[in-house]
Amino acid sequence: MRQWAVLRSHRDFRNLFAGTTVGTFGANLNAIALPLTAVIFLDASPSQMGVLGAVALAPFLIFGLPAGVWVDRIPYRTTLLACNIAAAVLTGTVPLLAVLGVLAMWQLYVIGFLTGICVLFSSLASTTFVPLLVPKDQLLQANAALSQSGTIMGVSGSAAGGALVQVLTAPIALVVDAVSSLIAAVLQGLIRQPGKVIEKTVRRQRLGASIVEGFRTVYAQPILRVMLVAATLGALAGQVQTVVLMLFFANDLGLEAGAIGLLVAVAGVAGVVGALIAAPFTERVGHGPTFLAGTLIASLAGIVLAMAGGPPAAILVVAVASQVLRGLGQPLYSVNQVTVRQALTPPDMLARVNATWRFLVFGMQPIGALVGGVLGETVGLRATILLSGAGMLVAVAFTALSPIRSLRTLPA
DSSP, X not given: OHHHHHHHHOHHHHHHHHHHHHHHHHHHHHHHHHHHIIIIISOOOHHHHHHHHHHHHHHHHHTHHHHHHHHHTSOHHHHHHHHHHHHHXXXXXXXXXXXHTOOOHHHHHHXXXXXXXXXXXXXXXXXXXXXXXXXXXXXXXXXXXXXXXXXXXXHHHHHHHHHHHHHHOHHHHHHHHHHHHHHHHHHHHTOSOOOOOOOHHHHTSOHHHHHHHHHHHHHHSHHHHHHHHHHHHHHHHHHHHHHHHHHIIIIISOOOHHHHHHHHHHHHHHHHHHHHHHXXXXXXXXXXXXXXXXXXXHHHHHHHXXXXXXXXXXXXXXXXXXXXXXXXXXXXXXXXXXXXXXXXXXXXXXXXXXXXXXXXXXXXXXXXXXHHHHHHHHTOHHHHHHHHHHHHHHHHHHHHTSGGGGOOSOOO
């Protein structure tokens, strides 16, 4: 497939891809093992789990905008190496503290927050690095390959996390995550291209002025502006749904843990399929229509799920259909929004544009989580899921009324 041919053609991108793939496996293992460490090993309360989830996202709100400026002032390869090594040390601290018998929740909060900073900076550096490692006409294939590996590693990392927690216990399972971060550092250290560093005259520009430039670059480009607004609205409404999803499965639909695990796996498999077809589908119908189709498919997942009812078999069929839509839509829009952003942004502005994007999109997620919790308690879980789906459809309508719907190829 063409998205894999780009790996054979560009050695530096191949090393970036390999390191990112290994790191993604560890990150998804961490997403299972760290919360289970809190629940099983430390007997965390629901409020403590909420704080643990929030601190991992907090860096996107606190440092999201200046991170784009700072990433441009250090070679991208250096940032990737530093973040992977720091993540390995931080994650490796958890099993060590557990063995010593001194592990506490406040330490998980600190480690989760610092690891979140590593995720922020490494993701910015990686996304900004790609256009320097492959030509513009191969960006779609490169991003599709990254999406495919990320989705596959997401499924396998989560599965491995659950198995390792059962065999090794939750804290010790995190050793595998620490090792994966070190392997990622070694692989990305093989990249020969250090990554663009801005000129000294630009580096002396004030932080605030640099951040404003990032915002201006996004909003001066009509296509990027619409995509950002749609992604921000979608992230806000999507997180409203995410925080109540498991409760809805268990409480309102009465599904057992095994069935819920099956539904999570279904979304993962659908995500792999979506990542596989993202590039060929885009080449056939265009970047804008594929982005629009992906957002529509993902938005319908909540609407369909809210209709679930009746006998257990009927409930499970509807829930499976919803999870297929949830997993399938995400790669279709994410691959294209990244590719279009990389293609339409001047190289010296890409890190700041990426930072603006992540600040708004990821910054909406903690807000969406709070709104979802409040709505779930006041109007009920089913109504919350339905409202969140409707909110996502607002983003779809906004996109459908914009020039994106006719964007077939990347403009110069």
